[in-house]
Amino acid sequence: MTGNPDFDLFRTSEEHEEIRAAIREIADERIAPHAAEVDRNSEFPKAAFDALCAADFHAPHIPEEYGGVGADALATCIVIEEVARACASSSLIPAVNKLGTMPLILAASEEVKQKYLPPVARGEAMFSYGLSEREAGSDTASMKCRATPDGDDWVLHGQKSWITNAGESQYYTVLAVTDPGGRRGANVSAFVVEKDDEGFSFGEKEHKLGIKGSPTRELLFENCRIPGDRMIGSPGEGLKIALRTLDHTRVTIGAQAVGIAQGAVDAATAYVKDRSQFGKAIAEFQGIQFMLADMAMELEAARQLVYVAAAKSERADKDLSFFGAAAKCYASDMAMKVTTDAVQLLGGYGYVSDYPVERMMRDAKITQIYEGTNQIQRLVMARQLLK
Structure with missing residues (x-):
């Protein structure tokens, strides 16, 4: 019972195992030695970030047309797995970059993709994801964050809770209610918010049980004006x-x-x-x-x-x-x-x-x-x- 090609479906490819060997070497030599200190000091794992960027493992999922390496979903999982084996906080660099950018990959206009994906692919920016709120965790449709139209712009008010790598990331996918009177779940839209946008700030770092090297903070919006062309997908499609x-x-x-x-x-x-x-x-x-x-x-x-x-x-x-x-x-x-x-x-x-x-x-x-x-x-x- 050898040589049946159907059984290859249950093996990772040679390329996948080469990726595993490469990222494991980086994790063992450049990430694991700092893991205890990162945890003890609750500090962002800069050494891990630099090592991952140098090897194009910080956001391997980004397609080649946007400057990424175009790793498939399994290869990306292998990268995250091997980094987490050494340091869970560091594994949130590739994991959250995928979480933050996946809405763009799935639904954004070509203009939004071309503007925001290449800097992440180059390691110049990270991308976080703002969905949960204090009173809207599992029940995401009950969110209170609002985006109000004002001419061609949108003005954000409200907050997001438990945002991974908040303050370290330059870009944020943020979900907000754009039609308060609309049908629940169909009245939410998605936007890209930039770290330097006026009216956007961060809460204090949370003191956590684990993943201490990955900062978790609130996103705070007070009259935060963003251009209308930063919407991801169409109005009401956010959830x-x-x-x-x-x-x-x-x-x-x-x-x-x-x-x-x-x-x-x-x-x-x-x-x-x-x-x-x-x-x-x-x-x-x-x-x-x-x-x-x-x-x-x-x-x-x-x-x-x-x-x-x-x-x-x-x-x-x-x-x-x-x-x-x-x-x-x-x-x-x-x-x-x-x-x-x-x-x-x-x-x-x-x-x-x-x-x-x-x-x-x-x-x-x-x-x-x-x-x-x-x-x-x-x-x-x-x-x-x-x-």
């Missing part, structure tokens, strides 16, 4: 564009979760081989072996689901909504379990910052929450099944 975006980018959160879990498995495996109790390495105890086996098994199942979802994202398959939600949900639940087990395997050492698994456990938690809580992912999957 539809936002949900289409999440179908694609939830897969990348699954990849991030897989990477975090892989880092934890690697660290735990190395530790149990080195640590001795009762006169032998604790890796020789069956109870430890069973824990490692379960961790590796669940990790690999999540990886395969993420890769299948990435392939569906690349093809824009009709069942992407289900698979994107499933990949994000399963992989993040797995990452939380695996990192918790890694802490357990290290015992007291797992609970202190001398070893990386406690950081990985803290970082893993957010993957169950952002880009839609896992409860929302289960609703998405159920609705797809019941259609």
